[in-house]
Amino acid sequence: MAKNLNTQPESLFEKIWARHVIVERAPGPSLLYIDRHIIHEGSFHAFAQLKERGLSVKNPKQIFGVADHYVPTNSRDPKEAVTGEVTEMILRFDDNMRWSRANYFSISDPRQGIVHVIGPEQGISLPGLTITCSDSHTSTHGAFGAIAFGVGQSESCHILTTQSLWQTKPPCTRIELQGTPGPGVSGKDIILAIIAMLGASGATGQAIEYCGSALQALTIDDRLTMCNMTIEAGARFGIMAPDDTIFDYLYGRPFAPQQAQWDAAVSNWRKLFSDEHAQYARTLSIDVSALSPMVTWGTSPEQALSISSCVPAIRSGDSSADAAMEYMGVTAGQPLSKLKIDRVFIGSCTNARLSDLQNAAEILRGRKSRVPGMVVPGSMAVKRDAEALGLHKVFIDAGLEWREAGCSMCVGINGDLANPGERVASTSNRNFVGRQGPGVRTHLMSPAMAAAAAVTGYLTDVRSLTKE
Amino acid sequence: MRAFTQMQGVAVTIAGKNVDTDQIIPARYLKRSRTDPQYADYLFHDLRFNDRDEANPAFVLNQSAFRGASILIADENFGCGSSREAAVYALEAFGIRAVIAPSFGDIFFNNCLKNGLLPIRLQQVDIDLLLGSETVRASDTLDSLSPLHIKIDLETCTIQSDLIHTAIRFSIDPFWQECLIKGLDEIDLTLSYQSSIDTFETEHLANSPWLTHAHK
Numbered sequence: 132m133a134k135n136l137n138t139q140p141e142s143l144f145e146k147i148w149a150r151h152v153i154v155e156r157a158p159g160p161s162l163l164y165i166d167r168h169i170i171h172e173g174s175f176h177a178f179a180q181l182k183e184r185g186l187s188v189k190n191p192k193q194i195f196g197v198a199d200h201y202v203p204t205n206s207r208d209p210k211e212a213v214t215g216e217v218t219e220m221i222l223r224f225d226d227n228m229r230w231s232r233a234n235y236f237s238i239s240d241p242r243q244g245i246v247h248v249i250g251p252e253q254g255i256s257l258p259g260l261t262i263t264c265s266d267s268h269t270s271t272h273g274a275f276g277a278i279a280f281g282v283g284q285s286e287s288c289h290i291l292t293t294q295s296l297w298q299t300k301p302p303c304t305r306i307e308l309q310g311t312p313g314p315g316v317s318g319k320d321i322i323l324a325i326i327a328m329l330g331a332s333g334a335t336g337q338a339i340e341y342c343g344s345a346l347q348a349l350t351i352d353d354r355l356t357m358c359n360m361t362i363e364a365g366a367r368f369g370i371m372a373p374d375d376t377i378f379d380y381l382y383g384r385p386f387a388p389q390q391a392q393w394d395a396a397v398s399n400w401r402k403l404f405s406d407e408h409a410q411y412a413r414t415l416s417i418d419v420s421a422l423s424p425m426v427t428w429g430t431s432p433e434q435a436l437s438i439s440s441c442v443p444a445i446r447s448g449d450s451s452a453d454a455a456m457e458y459m460g461v462t463a464g465q466p467l468s469k470l471k472i473d474r475v476f477i478g479s480c481t482n483a484r485l486s487d488l489q490n491a492a493e494i495l496r497g498r499k500s501r502v503p504g505m506v507v508p509g510s511m512a513v514k515r516d517a518e519a520l521g522l523h524k525v526f527i528d529a530g531l532e533w534r535e536a537g538c539s540m541c542v543g544i545n546g547d548l549a550n551p552g553e554r555v556a557s558t559s560n561r562n563f564v565g566r567q568g569p570g571v572r573t574h575l576m577s578p579a580m581a582a583a584a585a586v587t588g589y590l591t592d593v594r595s596l597t598k599e
Numbered sequence: 600m601r602a603f604t605q606m607q608g609v610a611v612t613i614a615g616k617n618v619d620t621d622q623i624i625p626a627r628y629l630k631r632s633r634t635d636p637q638y639a640d641y642l643f644h645d646l647r648f649n650d651r652d653e654a655n656p657a658f659v660l661n662q663s664a665f666r667g668a669s670i671l672i673a674d675e676n677f678g679c680g681s682s683r684e685a686a687v688y689a690l691e692a693f694g695i696r697a698v699i700a701p702s703f704g705d706i707f708f709n710n711c712l713k714n715g716l717l718p719i720r721l722q723q724v725d726i727d728l729l730l731g732s733e734t735v736r737a738s739d740t741l742d743s744l745s746p747l748h749i750k751i752d753l754e755t756c757t758i759q760s761d762l763i764h765t766a767i768r769f770s771i772d773p774f775w776q777e778c779l780i781k782g783l784d785e786i787d788l789t790l791s792y793q794s795s796i797d798t799f800e801t802e803h804l805a806n807s808p809w810l811t812h813a814h815k
Contacts, residue, residue, distance in 0.1 A: 159774035283684035285713035332676035
């Protein structure tokens with residue numbers, strides 16, 4: 132490859148992409164080097180492919196395994212899993228990870244947690260990297276200035292054995308966030324508003340770069356939440372330029388550059404920003420000060436509205452919206468705040484980091500939840516930090532369950548499910564039909580909003596519960 | 600990978616935008632091996648069967664005319680959501696060889712390509728043309744249509760149906776077209792670039808030595 136004396140202005144995404152192209156086959160996909168790849172229990176298909184073909188894991192040090200999807204959250208013993216078949220899934224992952232010789236955080240490891248929570252926490256997610264994981268919410272790690280994307284099992288197998296992947300460079304949409312979010316408005320509310328604006332397929336085939344003054348003011352956890360749910364607008368990638376907040380966070384993390392290498396890495400990372408005249412497929416601007424706390428009313432994350440809204444009237448002939456309304460048991464014109472909930476779930480790779488739990492605890496402190504529910508920390512490290520702050524007592528005193536780390540009721544495959552027909556206030560990322568159990572109605576919202584719903588038993592504007 | 604050159608078969612229409620992979624295969628079946636003889640039943644399981652596992656006669660795949668369908672026609676953003684490749688395994692187990700939609704979830708689209716299942720992006724106007732009528736846009740009425748026979752040729756990138764006179768053209772990245780037509784194994788293809796990968800990697804890891812550091 133010829134060295135590129137590039138004077139063309141480039142976006143952040145293009146800069147990182149260019150640094151990872153092994154073989155370019157324009158037009159069409161390029162062979163892209165993958166710096167770090169993360170896998171979970173669902174990887175058994177990829178391992179089966181590898182073993183069947185007599186292939187091995189090429190670079191075990193660049194592969195990370197963590198048990199999160201199937202693990203029980205009421206115990207750290209795989210034998211306590213919901214069924215014997217699930218126990219077997221967890222144990223099979225143990226075997227495959229031993230075989231791979233890769234980095235592994237098993238269910239009993241103190242570093243265990245949800246893939247997208249432990250990535251940043253352990254310094255696995257770093258600026259300028261290409262990061263893949265066999266999970267669609269891998270876009271999360273883009274909040275650290277990385278190209279991070281979800282892959283399927285065949286792609287995962289390909290990465291495990293070649294440390295590379297054929298990928299077509301996506302066009303990039305730039306979203307500039309301006310203003311200051313008002314009280315009760317978090318990263319979750321901003322991203323739900325963006326998904327509602329773009330639509331569930333509004334950015335399909337694209338990357339979304341977030342920038343602007345409002346972004347710099349957001350916490351790391353809020354930024355991670357936004358990139359996490361970028362996939363719900365169709366975009367496989369969300370990306371944000373890394374700044375000192377990120378560098379400070381990463382300093383000393385186990386898998387981040389150490390000692391002498393740290394300064395060199397940071398000076399390299401400081402070059403990770405979009406050039407002034409970089410080209411984008413489109414540019415949008417949002418004033419976050421105009422936003423209110425958001426909730427979803429339907430069965431797609433795009434069906435999100437401000438909590439003060441009513442269920443919208445549907446266009447005639449829109450069978451999808453019609454079906455969503457029927458499934459959710461809502462009618463046009465019904466105020467969202469009149470919807471009575473049966474259960475609350477605070478957790479998931481979207482909203483189970485320490486500040487998420489703090490935001491929920493702030494609302495629940497000294498109050499009781501009117502409905503049953505569980506709080507599931509995103510990682511065992513988050514759990515320890517939350518307990519050091521006494522947050523677990525707040526949740527338990529409110530009547531909620533305090534669990535061990537895992538994906539839990541976001542996807543429900545570990546058996547943490549709601550009952551058919553129940554309406555759940557959930558901090559997770561998908562309100563799909565049956566996602567939290569057959570017939571279960573999921574309303575997505577921020578941790579503070581979920582806590583407010585728990586307190587009143589209805590979808591509630593959290594601002595009505597906070598004092599000035 | 601199984602090669603895809605041309606095929607013909609019965610097309611079935613699945614109604615609704617944003618049909619996510621949770622609908623294509625519910626999460627509780629993800630732990631099953633691909634060799635599970637029941638795999639075809641997991642496709643759209645909770646739409647096809649009730650909680651007592653009885654077939655829902657209203658669902659299109661349960662209608663006798665469509666049980667042997669091998670082409671699926673869907674709406675916008677088909678296969679969005681979870682990256683579960685099992686969605687493709689379930690389609691394949693049922694006998695689906697090609698999916699036609701105005702747009703697809705990105706990860707699902709790629710997963711199709713890796714399994715010899717042809718995803719075809721076609722504008723809605725062309726899909727309407729293929730279905731032979733603008734008057735049957737309301738998807739729920741499509742179910743009651745008599746089965747439509749479609750012929751797909753990947754070499755010429757054309758689709759024919761018994762309702763239209765001229766073939767409809769579609770486009771696909773030439774790289775994936777070639778992989779599918781030849782049934783190329785992608786890992787073998789990549790390994791043919793091994794020396795390029797090694798050269799790249801040596802320099803890349805020298806610049807980022809922490810990527811391969813041992814940790815306790």
